Every structure is written in structure tokens, then in C-alpha cells.
Amino acid sequence: MLGLATTAVKARILAGFHSEVYGDPQVHPQPETYWGHVNPIGRRSCYDEGKRVAETLMMDYYRQNKVDIRIRPAIFNSLRRPQYGA
Numbered sequence: 001m002l003g004l005a006t007t008a009v010k011a012r013i014l015a016g017f018h019s020e021v022y023g024d025p026q027v028h029p030q031p032e033t034y035w036g037h038v039n040p041i042g043r044r045s046c047y048d049e050g051k052r053v054a055e056t057l058m059m060d061y062y063r064q065n066k067v068d069i070r071i072r073p074a075i076f077n078s079l080r081r082p083q084y085g086a
Contacts, residue, residue: 002061005068012068015058017051 005011026037038048061067 002057002067006061006065010068012070013058013061014070014072015054016072017055 001011001013005013024037024039025034027034038052039045040049042048055071058067058069058071062069
């Protein structure tokens with residue numbers, strides 16, 4: 001999808017991730033600035049790390065190709081007021 005958005009289509013890409021991406025949080029609720037607490041070798045690490053790689057690839061495509069991306073990590077926090085500058 002990212003490659004297609006880079007070429008003729010010029011599409012906007014949206015990715016939304018569940019809180020599982022950030023592992024077992026040490027802070028409740030998690031502010032927008034929270035990086036997570038992930039076990040990279042745990043049983044579910046392929047899920048967590050796969051989602052994090054997807055987020056990284058999206059940022060790389062934005063930096064290199066100016067693909068119009070939107071990343072909404074932590075969908076579980078989307079109904080509360082954003083905490084900017086926390």
C-alpha cells in the first residue's frame with residue numbers, strides 16, 4: 001500500500017493500532033508521549049513488534065517520499081481528551 005501511495009495514486013494511508021502494540025504499560029492512562037513497555041522475546045512479541053515495524057515503515061515512507069500518512073496509535077485512548085505537551 002505504501003508503494004502504491006508513492007506512485008500514481010497519491011493516496012492517504014491511515015494506520016490505527018491497539019494498545020497491545022505498546023506492551024504492558026507502566027503508566028495509566030498512557031499519554032500521547034508514552035513509548036511503551038514491550039517484551040521483544042515474549043510469546044506475543046511478533047504481534048507487538050510487527051505493528052511497531054509497520055509504524056516505522058510508514059514514517060520512513062513519509063520522510064523519503066512524502067507519502068500522506070496518518071498514524072493513530074493507542075485507539076483505546078481516542079475518546080479522551082488529547083494530552084499535548086505532557
